[in-house]
Amino acid sequence: GGADDTEYNVDDDTINMATDSDGESANDSTRSDAMRELRRKWSSVPATPTIAWPVADIAPEDDAAGNTLGDIDGENDHVERAAAAPGDQRTTATATATKAIIIMDGFSPYHGQYLAHAARRDYGAAAIFVLSDFLARYLHEVEGQTDHLSSRLPDLDDAEEIESWMSSLPESLEICGIYCESDSGLEDAERLGVSMGLYPGRHDGVNDARRDKYLMNRMVSKAGGLDVVRQRSCRTLEEAEDFARELGLGEEETGEGGGSSSSSVLVVVKPPRGVASDDVHLCRNLPSLRTAFDKILSSPVFGSSTAARHESVLVQEFATGTEYAIDVVCRDGERKAAALWRYDKRAVNGAPFVYHATELVSAADKEGGEADVEREVCDYAFRALDALGVRWGLSHVEVIAGTSAETGRTRVRLVEVNCRQHNTDFVPLTNACIGYNALDMVLAAHLGDNTEDEGSPRGRDRLQWDSVPVLPTTRAHGAVVHFVSHVEGSISNIRFDVLGEVEDLPSVMDMHVYPQFMEVGNPIEKTVDIRSDTGWAHLMSDDEEEFRRDYNRLVELMKDMFEVE
Numbered sequence: 001g002g003a004d005d006t007e008y009n010v011d012d013d014t015i016n017m018a019t020d021s022d023g024e025s026a027n028d029s030t031r032s033d034a035m036r037e038l039r040r041k042w043s044s045v046p047a048t049p050t051i052a053w054p055v056a057d058i059a060p061e062d063d064a065a066g067n068t069l070g071d072i073d074g075e076n077d078h079v080e081r082a083a084a085a086p087g088d089q090r091t092t093a094t095a096t097a098t099k100a101i102i103i104m105d106g107f108s109p110y111h112g113q114y115l116a117h118a119a120r121r122d123y124g125a126a127a128i129f130v131l132s133d134f135l136a137r138y139l140h141e142v143e144g145q146t147d148h149l150s151s152r153l154p155d156l157d158d159a160e161e162i163e164s165w166m167s168s169l170p171e172s173l174e175i176c177g178i179y180c181e182s183d184s185g186l187e188d189a190e191r192l193g194v195s196m197g198l199y200p201g202r203h204d205g206v207n208d209a210r211r212d213k214y215l216m217n218r219m220v221s222k223a224g225g226l227d228v229v230r231q232r233s234c235r236t237l238e239e240a241e242d243f244a245r246e247l248g249l250g251e252e253e254t255g256e257g258g259g260s261s262s263s264s265v266l267v268v269v270k271p272p273r274g275v276a277s278d279d280v281h282l283c284r285n286l287p288s289l290r291t292a293f294d295k296i297l298s299s300p301v302f303g304s305s306t307a308a309r310h311e312s313v314l315v316q317e318f319a320t321g322t323e324y325a326i327d328v329v330c331r332d333g334e335r336k337a338a339a340l341w342r343y344d345k346r347a348v349n350g351a352p353f354v355y356h357a358t359e360l361v362s363a364a365d366k367e368g369g370e371a372d373v374e375r376e377v378c379d380y381a382f383r384a385l386d387a388l389g390v391r392w393g394l395s396h397v398e399v400i401a402g403t404s405a406e407t408g409r410t411r412v413r414l415v416e417v418n419c420r421q422h423n424t425d426f427v428p429l430t431n432a433c434i435g436y437n438a439l440d441m442v443l444a445a446h447l448g449d450n451t452e453d454e455g456s457p458r459g460r461d462r463l464q465w466d467s468v469p470v471l472p473t474t475r476a477h478g479a480v481v482h483f484v485s486h487v488e489g490s491i492s493n494i495r496f497d498v499l500g501e502v503e504d505l506p507s508v509m510d511m512h513v514y515p516q517f518m519e520v521g522n523p524i525e526k527t528v529d530i531r532s533d534t535g536w537a538h539l540m541s542d543d544e545e546e547f548r549r550d551y552n553r554l555v556e557l558m559k560d561m562f563e564v565e
Contacts, residue, residue: 038137045149047161049169051100052127054120099447100126100173104189105135105182110425112181115439122462123447126173130192132185156191166196177202177392177446186211186419202446203392210388210419212272214314220414224387226380227413230317233272240269240293240315241286247317251286266318271296271310278529282318282352289315319413321402324374325358326381327422327438331445333391335382337363337471338438339430340374341422343398348484351528356555357539358424359479360433363471373410377401378471380412388417394442396422423530424480428510429538433478436463444468476540477547481554483513483535484527489564491522498560502537507550511537517562524562534561 101119106112106129116127129151131139136152139145154165169175175198180189190210193203209215214233221228230247234240248265269292270280279299281292293313301308323343328335344357363374381397398415421438430437444465494517503511513535516522527533537554541547 035133035137038140039155042136042140042149042152045146047152047154047165048150049165050129050151051169051173052116052120052129054124054126098172098174099123099176100128101176101443101446102128102130102178102192104130104178104180104192105132105185106179108181110427111421111423111439112179114427115179115442118440119443119447122458123443124458125176125447128169128173128175132180132182132188134184134188135182153188153192156188156195162195175202179393179442179446180420183418183420204390207389210390210417213270213274213416214272214312216388216417217316217414220384220387220417224383226383226387227411229268229319229413232315233312234293234315235312237290237293240289240313243315244283244286244289249283249286249289268316268318269293269296270314270316271299271301272312272314273301273310278531280353282347319400319402319415321400321411323398323400323415324361324377325422326378326397326399327426328381328385328395328397329438329441329445330385330390330392330395331465333386335385335470336441336468337378337381338394338436338441338468339422339426339434339472340378349486349526349528353529354484354527355482355530355533356484357479357481357551358422360429360474360477362474364469364473373401375471376410376412380414384414384417390417390419392445393419394421394438395419424536425538426480429478429480429540432509432540433474433476434472435475436468441465441468476542477507477544478538478540479547479551481537481539481551482527482530482533483537483561484555484558485517485524485532485534485562486526486559487524487562487564488526489524491517491520491524491562492565493563494518494520495561495563498557502554502557505539505550505554507539507541507547508554509538509540511535513561524564 101115103112103116106116106127108114116129119125119127131148131152133153136148139148154161156162175196178189178193178198180186187206187208190204190206193199194206199205209219214231217228217231220226232239232243234243244267247267249267250265267283267289268280269283269289271278274280279296281288281295283289283292296313297310299310301310323345325341325343327338327341329338330336340361340363342359342361343355344359345353346356348354361374363378377399380399381395384397384399385395396418398418399412400415401410401412403409404411427437427439440463444463448462448465499511499513502508517524517534524534525532539547539551539554541550
């Protein structure tokens with residue numbers, strides 16, 4: 001069982017959430033007044049499914065990118081509003097397409113758009129685009145856009161609007177699943193699936209524990225019997241301080257650079273909802289905990305469509321060890337690890353967890369025997385997903401693997417489960433280093449039961465689900481390296497000589513510096529999280545010594561990429 005002697009402040013009913021026929025969770029049956037007011041403003045533009053039909057006679061080797069939402073309104077003859085496309089007016093290609101996948105918030109060319117294009121190209125399936133409430137609101141209220149409004153969700157609290165939205169879908173379409181690209185849209189994707197009747201056959205229902213990190217750890221421990229960190233959900237600073245003291249935190253600094261105390265206790269303070277180490281604080285003493293607590297309570301909830309503020313703060317024991325991420329694809333409860341990654345996060349620029357690299361590692365050795373730690377990490381991820389009721393789709397599970405002081409054996413504990421893809425351009429790297437990728441596995445899981453055209457040009461290059469092993473084996477060393485800025489100010493000089501040296505490193509297959517950092521005079525900040533890095537590089541080599549040498553050199557070169565004034 002879990003190492004969890006914490007007092008819990010929620011009832012079990014808030015974890016195993018009931019759902020009704022309209023897809024509403026038992027403890028969140030109504031949307032906020034602010035969202036209702038926005039929907040009233042948008043009522044003149046009905047929410048309508050946007051369908052990208054398969055292109056007739058497309059060649060499997062066609063690598064053209066899929067359409068973005070901005071392209072949907074007219075740049076492709078096979079993308080159309082469902083209500084404006086009666087069955088007898090569709091082309092032959094669209095008339096024969098019966099399978100479809102819903103893609104929520106599918107903006108990225110290497111995530112949602114890749115998936116849509118591959119579904120249309122390799123499976124002859126349709127892609128249905130929809131926007132979550134969060135992104136619909138953001139584009140309208142922050143960016144001032146209106147063209148996207150018809151692609152928004154129907155009001156999931158309005159049975160009549162849901163029925164109208166669904167009735168505009170052609171009857172020939174068989175919805176095989178929902179893929180959500182964004183963290184902010186995950187709850188909407190869950191509710192939409194239930195509203196459409198996809199649960200339980202093709203959908204996992206609604207469960208707050210897949211998004212709330214406190215409930216997540218509780219469920220993984222209680223329902224899954226897995227080891228987790230000690231934790232407490234705290235509504236007041238007094239609660240947070242009391243629990244931190246239980247964990248051994250004091251007023252004076254501890255650990256590295258500590259004062260009079262010999263303790264090495266560290267405490268993690270973070271919001272119950274968040275992404276990419278956002279607002280995650282590693283506290284060495286009670287004063288730093290107080291600062292972190294106040295900062296989180298004053299911040300908006302990540303992904304909230306109405307900018308709601310946090311009502312509680314999560315305080316957790318700090319788990320030591322190596323952090324791994326496991327990309328898992330599920331097909332009706334059958335789980336396969338698409339990729340296993342090992343993080344290199346370092347304390348830099350005053351931040352405790354700054355991504356430097358995300359390295360692919362093998363879960364099985366070259367002789368076919370599974371490596372002990374990697375096997376345990378993947379098994380833990382599978383069991384955590386089972387505890388959370390995840391039976392379909394792609395998840396990105398992060399864990400810490402350390403050594404138990406009591407037993408000397410490997411101890412794996414959860415960081416978090418993300419029911420979406422790994423947020424990086426992983427396809428080229430995993431294709432090269434493993435031989436397949438998680439997004440093609442998603443399509444094989446949702447659409448691969450149609451074998452009618454496997455021998456045709458459209459079907460011959462599909463990834464076959466049964467051919468994918470349960471655990472991945474790497475055939476080369478590969479990593480995504482994140483460019484960390486060590487300077488802050490106005491860019492006075494871009495060191496192209498340094499960038500050139502990076503590009504010339506033998507292991508560097510591709511690299512990209514974000515455009516805003518390629519102009520003198522633009523502001524730059526020190527990197528403190530994944531959102532504030534300045535670019536990336538893909539490293540790959542079959543020579544481990546060369547790979548390590550190039551990575552270490554690249555980490556040093558990051559420090560000199562930019563000069564500021």
